[in-house]
Amino acid sequence: MPIYEYEHIGTPCSWGKIFEIKQSINDEPLSHCLNCGGEVRKKISLVAVNITKSNRELRDLGFTKLIKREDGVYENMTRRNNDSRYVKQDDASTLPNLSHLD
């Protein structure tokens, strides 16, 4: 079952401001926290998008998908024209170019 993230709209309870719940894909989204009854809203899950979309579709939708290859090194699966294939945490020149979001 997928895991969904919910966020307290008001005061967080002992579950924290954001908590995760396993739900069936057919379940209605929660509107209230099961712990404190406070109002919650579902956060958009990027994980669910990654599962159902190919890298190419993700790129066309404007997502960037990085896969960890070693400590501090990520392969950019959705790289565009001038993006480098490997993103190194401590090398800003390897970061994906986000100018297409403008």
Ligand SMILES: [Zn+2]
């Ligand atoms: Zn709560």
